[in-house]
Amino acid sequence: MIAKVIVDVAANQTDRVFDYIVPDEFRETIAPGARVTVSFGPRKVQGFVTGLDEQSNYSSKKLKELENLIDLKPPLTKELLFLAEWIKNDTLSFHISVLKSMLPAAMRAKYDKKLTLVSKEMLSKLPETIKPFFEDGKTLDSWEEWRKKAAEDEKKDMMKAVRQELVEVTPLVKTNETKKKQLVVRSALSKEELKAVLDDFPSKAAKQKALLSYFYDNVQEDVRVVISELMEQAGVSRQTVQELVNKEYLLKEEQVVSRDPFEGRTFASSSPLPLMDEQEEALTPVIDSIVEERHTTFLLRGVTGSGKTEVYMQAIDQVIRKGKEAIVLVPEISLTPQMVTRFKERFGSRVAVLHSALSKGEKYDEWLKIREGKVDVAVGARSAIFAPFENLGIIIIDEEHETSYKQEETPRYHARQVAIKRGEIYNCPVILGSATPSLESYARAKKGVYHLLTMENRVNHVQMPEVTLVDMREELREGNRSMFSRELLEGIEARFKKKEQTVLFLNRRGYSTFIMCRDCGYVAQCPHCDISLTYHRYNQSLQCHYCGHSETIPSICPECQSDSIRFFGTGTQKVEEELLKLFPDLSVIRMDVDTTRKKGAHERLLKQFGEGKADVLLGTQMIAKGLDFPDITLVGVLAADSMLHLPDFRSAERTFQLLTQVSGRAGRHTKKGEVMVQTYTPDHYSIIDVKAHDYLSFFEKEMSVRRQGGYPPYYFLALIHVSDERLDQVISVSEKIASFLNRSLSKQTMVYGPVASAIPRIKDRYRYQCMVKYKVEPKLTEALQEIIKTYQGEMARTGLSITIDTNPYTML
Numbered sequence: 001m002i003a004k005v006i007v008d009v010a011a012n013q014t015d016r017v018f019d020y021i022v023p024d025e026f027r028e029t030i031a032p033g034a035r036v037t038v039s040f041g042p043r044k045v046q047g048f049v050t051g052l053d054e055q056s057n058y059s060s061k062k063l064k065e066l067e068n069l070i071d072l073k074p075p076l077t078k079e080l081l082f083l084a085e086w087i088k089n090d091t092l093s094f095h096i097s098v099l100k101s102m103l104p105a106a107m108r109a110k111y112d113k114k115l116t117l118v119s120k121e122m123l124s125k126l127p128e129t130i131k132p133f134f135e136d137g138k139t140l141d142s143w144e145e146w147r148k149k150a151a152e153d154e155k156k157d158m159m160k161a162v163r164q165e166l167v168e169v170t171p172l173v174k175t176n177e178t179k180k181k182q183l184v185v186r187s188a189l190s191k192e193e194l195k196a197v198l199d200d201f202p203s204k205a206a207k208q209k210a211l212l213s214y215f216y217d218n219v220q221e222d223v224r225v226v227i228s229e230l231m232e233q234a235g236v237s238r239q240t241v242q243e244l245v246n247k248e249y250l251l252k253e254e255q256v257v258s259r260d261p262f263e264g265r266t267f268a269s270s271s272p273l274p275l276m277d278e279q280e281e282a283l284t285p286v287i288d289s290i291v292e293e294r295h296t297t298f299l300l301r302g303v304t305g306s307g308k309t310e311v312y313m314q315a316i317d318q319v320i321r322k323g324k325e326a327i328v329l330v331p332e333i334s335l336t337p338q339m340v341t342r343f344k345e346r347f348g349s350r351v352a353v354l355h356s357a358l359s360k361g362e363k364y365d366e367w368l369k370i371r372e373g374k375v376d377v378a379v380g381a382r383s384a385i386f387a388p389f390e391n392l393g394i395i396i397i398d399e400e401h402e403t404s405y406k407q408e409e410t411p412r413y414h415a416r417q418v419a420i421k422r423g424e425i426y427n428c429p430v431i432l433g434s435a436t437p438s439l440e441s442y443a444r445a446k447k448g449v450y451h452l453l454t455m456e457n458r459v460n461h462v463q464m465p466e467v468t469l470v471d472m473r474e475e476l477r478e479g480n481r482s483m484f485s486r487e488l489l490e491g492i493e494a495r496f497k498k499k500e501q502t503v504l505f506l507n508r509r510g511y512s513t514f515i516m517c518r519d520c521g522y523v524a525q526c527p528h529c530d531i532s533l534t535y536h537r538y539n540q541s542l543q544c545h546y547c548g549h550s551e552t553i554p555s556i557c558p559e560c561q562s563d564s565i566r567f568f569g570t571g572t573q574k575v576e577e578e579l580l581k582l583f584p585d586l587s588v589i590r591m592d593v594d595t596t597r598k599k600g601a602h603e604r605l606l607k608q609f610g611e612g613k614a615d616v617l618l619g620t621q622m623i624a625k626g627l628d629f630p631d632i633t634l635v636g637v638l639a640a641d642s643m644l645h646l647p648d649f650r651s652a653e654r655t656f657q658l659l660t661q662v663s664g665r666a667g668r669h670t671k672k673g674e675v676m677v678q679t680y681t682p683d684h685y686s687i688i689d690v691k692a693h694d695y696l697s698f699f700e701k702e703m704s705v706r707r708q709g710g711y712p713p714y715y716f717l718a719l720i721h722v723s724d725e726r727l728d729q730v731i732s733v734s735e736k737i738a739s740f741l742n743r744s745l746s747k748q749t750m751v752y753g754p755v756a757s758a759i760p761r762i763k764d765r766y767r768y769q770c771m772v773k774y775k776v777e778p779k780l781t782e783a784l785q786e787i788i789k790t791y792q793g794e795m796a797r798t799g800l801s802i803t804i805d806t807n808p809y810t811m812l
């Protein structure tokens with residue numbers, strides 16, 4: 001029997017299957033999708049079995065046996081193997097990188113090394129420092145473990161010995177530790193015995209006595225208590241606990257911790273709500289496609305608060321009743337406890353949650369529940385699209401416009417594309433939901449490629465909040481130099497008096513990347529591209545990220561001659577300070593990367609705000625979505641334009657989407673909501689249309705901008721990044737690539753660049769890029785593969801790196 005194996009060596013030459021003989025031992029258990037260890041050249045590496053065959057095309061003399069079978073039950077299903085191949089081709093990735101990205105990180109190979117002396121005779125040649133490790137035929141079984149404890153000179157000498165070939169290195173595949181353990185104690189005595197002991201316990205050992213009586217009063221027989229919790233509750237030290245363990249009154253044990261973060265929490269069960277008419281109309285065609293087992297991609301555009309989640313849940317209900325499974329993708333940032341709880345309340349324990357706040361082990365545990373068929377619903381961020389279900393009945397992508405669904409490292413897949421592929425494979429529907437669909441998706445829905453579903457009204461006809469645009473140039477003219485307009489301050493004060501709540505949103509993205517005049521709102525633009533110029537700190541210039549145009553930074557505004565032209569920037573901390581200066585009694589909860597770093601902090605802060613413990617919630621992107629609290633009646637956006645001037649053709653779209661999301665937090669229940677958007681460009685269509693809650697108007701205008709500029713969805717893009725420590729090399733390679741593409745691709749296809757990337761140097765590596773813009777380009781894949789082939793040798797030998805993104809979302 002022959003196993004076809006994709007080995008874990010990410011290089012062009014190895015990006016194909018290799019044949020290995022399956023030893024008799026594994027014949028019964030080996031299956032496609034399982035991981036194996038094989039020897040590959042001089043090394044031992046991991047690999048994935050993608051197929052089995054009776055014979056090989058190679059002579060069996062040359063074939064090696066595979067070393068070990070890691071998985072007795074393959075973690076990857078047949079369907080995922082098929083999907084991996086599709087993604088590999090679609091994104092021009094190495095097969096192995098796709099396969100690895102489908103598994104939870106805990107299962108990804110970690111390599112360790114074993115060190116052995118080449119021969120006994122070499123011992124005398126070793127430096128004294130490392131001799132002891134190899135005496136009497138000893139070996140170093142884990143290089144990684146050893147390194148942690150070794151002294152610097154020992155490490156140095158070891159490396160020297162390796163280089164001198166006195167010591168031989170064998171790579172090892174390290175099995176991952178996935179079980180977390182904690183220490184617990186239980187009473188060794190029955191209650192009666194305990195009582196007896198307590199009665200004549202020496203009173204000078206007061207702490208031990210206190211701990212024993214705590215046990216007597218609070219802990220039932222045979223109940224185990226986590227030591228750290230016990231210390232806190234009984235108010236004793238670890239030493240006291242240990243003393244009782246030593247006296248054998250308490251027994252100490254190790255216990256495996258179950259990592260389900262919601263374990264032990266009970267969820268009130270919720271039942272399906274009677275639907276609003278629009279919800280009903282949206283759900284019906286979805287149910288039809290579930291019942292008829294037909295793949296359709298639905299685009300559900302529903303305004304904020306229209307009850308999209310309820311529609312998702314009722315569709316999932318139907319899927320479960322058919323004995324099938326569901327995947328729900330939500331952006332990492334809105335994977336809040338509020339969101340998860342809604343699903344847990346509806347579907348109980350049959351929900352697995354995959355998100356990045358979990359430890360590797362916790363993620364693995366959740367993944368395993370899916371693989372073992374213990375759950376029907378997987379809720380998670382991008383990578384949950386690979387949930388190893390085998391009978392999928394629906395895939396839902398909430399907030400489908402979010403760019404976090406695109407992975408920005410290899411394999412550069414977009415979860416939306418993968419979802420649709422899986423939907424095709426399983427003949428099941430895919431729902432893309434959003435209040436502000438991506439331009440690409442809405443254009444497809446209009447063309448009939450996706451089935452469009454629309455919900456224009458909020459549940460129970462709650463009104464959309466009233467949006468006011470505040471012109472900050474006007475404020476400045478009237479002498480207000482602070483970051484708050486007078487209107488916004490009045491708004492906050494009024495809410496404070498009425499005991500209602502305010503959300504203040506500060507967009508951190510895009511700060512300091514562009515130059516703006518504080519007097520007239522002028523932003524430096526490229527004369528050729530209608531895109532703001534990017535501030536390049538290293539040489540104090542303004543550059544166009546698309547065509548390479550460059551100019552010096554103006555010291556006075558070319559529009560109004562004011563000298564208030566500068567980079568734009570401020571932080572949440574500064575806002576908080578300013579706010580408290582104005583309203584010392586105001587209580588503010590600040591949510592940003594600094595205040596939410598600790599595990600659980602995000603949840604705790606939101607909970608406090610939800611319980612009305614603060615007047616103002618101040619934050620960045622992370623408060624833009626998912627909040628559903630009844631007392632929020634004012635949403636203030638401090639600087640709506642900050643993202644508008646990013647060097648990215650999607651910046652208007654992102655601005656509109658973000659402002660709409662933030663606005664959607666106001667007045668979702670009975671109290672009426674108001675939104676104040678502070679802006680320096682109140683007449684930009686992306687801001688005007690937020691005021692009017694008019695997605696369709698925005699869509700039309702943005703489409704015509706894209707048509708004129710030749711951007712998606714009218715054109716496809718491919719981005720080629722070249723980087724190296726040697727600038728001349730980067731320039732010469734990227735020029736060769738550009739001219740090669742110009743020669744190989746059809747006349748209608750445009751090749752831009754090379755230009756320096758917006759961040760032209762990262763970690764001492766220079767970065768250049770070329771962009772391909774095309775409508776139909778049958779030769780593209782071949783040409784891009786040719787580029788990789790041409791440079792693979794150089795990339796392996798030198799620090800040159802070339803990455804290709806066939807569907808770029810970040811232009812930096």
Ligand SMILES: Nc1ncnc2c1ncn2[C@@H]1O[C@H](COP(=O)(O)OP(=O)(O)OP(=O)(O)O)[C@@H](O)[C@H]1O
Pocket residue numbers: 273274275276279302303304305306307308309310435459626628664
């Ligand atoms: N049919 C219904 N009857 C009563 N209440 C409903 C119904 N559907 C949804 N709701 C409630 O309306 C509120 C808003 O719904 P939901 O959060 O699902 O909206 P959404 O469209 O997902 O909003 P957003 O895009 O802003 O997140 C929730 O509190 C939800 O429980």
Ligand SMILES: [Zn+2]
Pocket residue numbers: 517518519520521522557558559560561562
């Ligand atoms: Zn100006």
Ligand SMILES: [Zn+2]
Pocket residue numbers: 526527528529530544545546547548549
């Ligand atoms: Zn330009």
